[in-house]
Amino acid sequence: MDPAPGERPDPLRRPGRSLEPDPGVSSKRHQALDRDLAAFESSRQKSVSSGWGGAADAYRLLGQILGGVFGGVGLGWLVDHFLHTTPWGLVIGIAVGSGISIFAAIRTASRAGARSEKKLGPASPVPDDDED
Numbered sequence: 001m002d003p004a005p006g007e008r009p010d011p012l013r014r015p016g017r018s019l020e021p022d023p024g025v026s027s028k029r030h031q032a033l034d035r036d037l038a039a040f041e042s043s044r045q046k047s048v049s050s051g052w053g054g055a056a057d058a059y060r061l062l063g064q065i066l067g068g069v070f071g072g073v074g075l076g077w078l079v080d081h082f083l084h085t086t087p088w089g090l091v092i093g094i095a096v097g098s099g100i101s102i103f104a105a106i107r108t109a110s111r112a113g114a115r116s117e118k119k120l121g122p123a124s125p126v127p128d129d130d131e132d
Contacts, residue, residue: 057108057109057112060108061105061108061109064101064104064105064108065101065102065105066101067101068097068098068100068101068102068104069094069097069098069101070097071097072093072094072095072096072097072098072100072101073090073093073094073097074093075089075093075096075097076089076090076091076092076093076094076096076097077089077090077093079092079093
């Protein structure tokens with residue numbers, strides 16, 4: 001079949017060649033691609049989960065502490081600005097924000113420790129120093 005006037009010929013269409021894939025070759029190729037994809041995803045899952053676990057927990061703790069303090073400062077400033085209670089809203093906001101952030105950081109650290117202990121098992125005991 002010749003192209004219409006003004007159209008470029010299709011370089012893949014050759015005389016006697018069908019554009020439809022062979023079903024036997026296609027299913028084998030799909031199976032091979034599925035195996036390759038499964039192997040890639042399993043290796044990717046291992047590398048992602050083992051590489052950033054501790055750093056992710058540390059950044060989460062840092063974010064909770066800073067977010068709580070800055071959130072308390074912001075809310076305290078807003079209270080001072082609208083209620084004209086100049087130093088007290090800010091002071092109470094810092095105290096409340098710090099308390100909430102410390103509580104959240106301790107809770108996150110204990111969860112990370114429990115997750116680590118579950119993954120690695122309990123820590124080995126340290127021998128006592130009886131030189132006293």
